[in-house]
Structure formats: structure tokens, C-alpha cells
Amino acid sequence: MTRDDDRPRRTAWKTSAPPAPRLARIRDRWLSAATTALQDDPLVAGAALVGSLGAGRADDWSDVDLLLVVKDEHLDDYAVPDRLPRGPGLRAFAIDARHNGPVGTRAVSAQYVVDDLPLWVDWYIHPVSLATWPPDSTVLFDRHGITRSLSEHRGDHEPATPKTPDEHKAMRLALIPIAAKQLARHSPDAPRTIQFLGGSPEGDWPDHLAAVRQLLTQFDPLAHPESLAAAHAYLDLLETLP
Template sequence: MSRESSRVPSAPRLAGIRSRWLSAATAGLHHDPGVAGAALMGSLGTGRADDWSDIDLLVVVDDAHLDDYAVPGRLPSGPGTSAAAFDARHNGPRGTRAVSGQHLVDGLPLWVDWHIYPISRAGWAADSAVFLDRQGFDRLPATFSELLSTGESEPPTPKQPIDHQIARLVMVPIAGKRIARRSPETARMIEFLGGPYAPGASWQRHLATLRQMLDGFAALGLPDGVAAGHAYLDLVKETLD
């Protein structure tokens, strides 16, 4: 753990949920013969994760089955239920796929980003933590962030207005995570989700804004997602009080 992450308030319940989910999901990848390789990316891949960190996974599959694995729900999951899943291929380079979504585990949300690559483009980023490699892919000099920004991105898939509303609902905990970390990007994240831009607001004010936004999403008919968002914000408050 880095010095920066050591200053972030601990949240062992979140870390435990993430560990349980990841253990089951990685076991599922090992048992899937169609998966040629898999690695942890992001902060978990670099070893800089804190208790609030989300999960970023890279999965390598045969070129012919790339789209098969990019369907929400196709990749293995851990305990809990899927609250929402989105085609996020626009977050990766052309020729790759991505799926992002929220899982609810013990009443709390967990965000997972899947990056799906074909074997023809396989190679492990310099900052990845490989846990499955059936073909001995090369280790690349570039970081995963550099690989994501190389060349053209995949064009986004069309989404309905309600999809954008659901995405905002399930991303409220991501803004809550920024509050817990005392991130200077908190105000911009809240603005991105449709709230007011208040860079000078206290963390209490930011939390109150997110709670109001959650209640506004009640009309979507996703009470479990709203309740999980409030539970997450409760946890943020407990850690900062």
C-alpha cells in the first residue's frame, strides 16, 4: 500500500466484499477453457489499492468469441446480484470490448470494469497483475492507461435515456468514494452525475447532495440500488465522523 492510500480512511467491510467477489470471479475464469488469460488492472494490479478501490479486470479470449464474452452477464461473477451492467467498449481501443457495472453484495455496491481483449491483441501491461496465462503472452513496456489511450477508441453503442439515468444512479457510490478519499475531483464528479458544482462545499454538504440525488432516482423503480447507495454513503459518513 502506498503512502497516499494509507491516508485514506479504512473500510474493511468494503475490502472484504471485494475480496470475496474477486475470489469467486477469478475461480470462474480459471474454470472457463475459453479464457486464454486474465489479469488485475488499475490500483489492484499495481498494488496501490485501498479499501475503497473498485475492480478492473482484463480478460483475453479467442478473436472469434470476443463479442460473446462482451455480453453483460457472460463473464463470471462473485456473490450478490448484478444491479446494472453497461456496454462500455468506448472506454477501450478499437478492436477490444468492455463491460462495466455494479454488483450488490451484502447490501453494499461494488463496481467492476471488465476489459475484453482478443488473443491477436494480447499482451500484459507493465502495471498489471497476471493470475492466468495459458499461452505465455508477452509483458509490454506500456502501462494499461497508455494502452487504453493508444489509437482510436471503439465507438459507443446507442443508449436510451433511461440507461443514462440508471448509470447515474449506480455511479453515486463512485462520487461517495471520492468524498471518503477527500478527492479534489469530488465536485466535478457530482456535477457529472447531474448535481450542482460546489467545489468549496464541505464533505457533509457533498454527502447531503448525493442523498438528495439518490432519492430523486426512486422513480426508476430500482429500490435495491437506491438503498445500496444510501448504505454506501452511510459508510462514508461513519469513516469521516
């Protein structure tokens, strides 16, 4: 017979995250500054929030998904992270993520560190000739009269670009706060993300948090110091929650 103490522990997954107003304030500050910079750029025809922020489903832990529409001839210019607004703080990580967008578009995933905490931003860059606003989006500004589509795009995506070993390692480090965010939400995705990052998906919430902490020990503090410090600060914030 199996005793209760020998049975695998199960997590009671919840449906909402606890408040984290500091994260929301950081995100709002960054987004306000980035939006102003985009509006001041005459080559940007429009910008919209997509994802949970655009659809009005965001919580304090939500990241930023920004869709930019630019003149066709400048599409690749905006696939370079240095061309995108940095907002307050600094950019600790950025990678070509065009495989997340439809053919003929570009995308960049980036982590910014604001007030010592990380903020993940997915940039989607579309040329004017292919642009429509997704149905679940909030348009920030539109200088071109772009139409709103009736459905999400379901076509082919751009092929992924090759990544170096250092880029892969930097991306894994930047994704650790994503796993922590899933833990904050008590999401069933958390163990899968932890496993993807190389940690153990077994156990309960405290075990998952310990696994994420353990993942940070594999990174050289001198290689990506801002991203590493921000990940530690994010986990410290997570541990203060009820």
C-alpha cells in the same frame, strides 16, 4: 468588506482514504469467486488485474478492473454481461463500455451488490490476437503465454454504443457510490463528479455529502431497487467514518 462568514468555504483535500475493511473484504470475496469462475472457463485464455489493484496502489475503497483475454471468435460473446462471472451477490447494473478500450476490444462496466453494498467492476475483454499484459498489471492466470507490453496503449478507442434514457439514468445511479468514494478519499474530483451527476459542486465536505444524498431522491425506488438500496448503504457507511 467581505466578512469571513460570507466567503466561499474551501475543502482541505487529503491524500488518503480512511480504512474501510468491510469494503475490502467484499471486494476480495467477489474477486476470488470471479477468478475461480474464469479459470474454470476454457475459452478464457488469461486474466489480469489492471488499474490500482493491478499496480499495487489500491486502498479499501478501490474498485475492480479486470482484463480478460479470450479466443478471437468469442470476443463479442464476452461483451454480454450474462457471460461474465457474477460472483457472490447480484449484478444490479451493467452497460456496454467498449469506448473505454482500444479498437478491436470490448468492455463492460457493471455494479454488483454484495452484502448490501455496491462494488463497481470494469471488464476489459481483449482477443488473443491483440493481447498483451499492461506494464502495471497483476496476471491472475495465463494459458496462452501472453507477453507483457512495455507501455500503456495510447491508440484509438472503440466508438461508444448508443444508450437509452433508462440506461443513462441507471448509470447515473450506479455512479453515485463513485462520488461517495471520492468523498471518502477527500478527492478534488468529488465536486466535479457530483456536478456531472446533476448535483451542486459548491460548499464543503458535509455539503457534498448532502448533495449526493439529494441526488438519490430523483430515482424511482421501484425501477432499480438493489442499486438504490446499495447506494444508501454506501453513504451510511461513509457517514460512520471519522
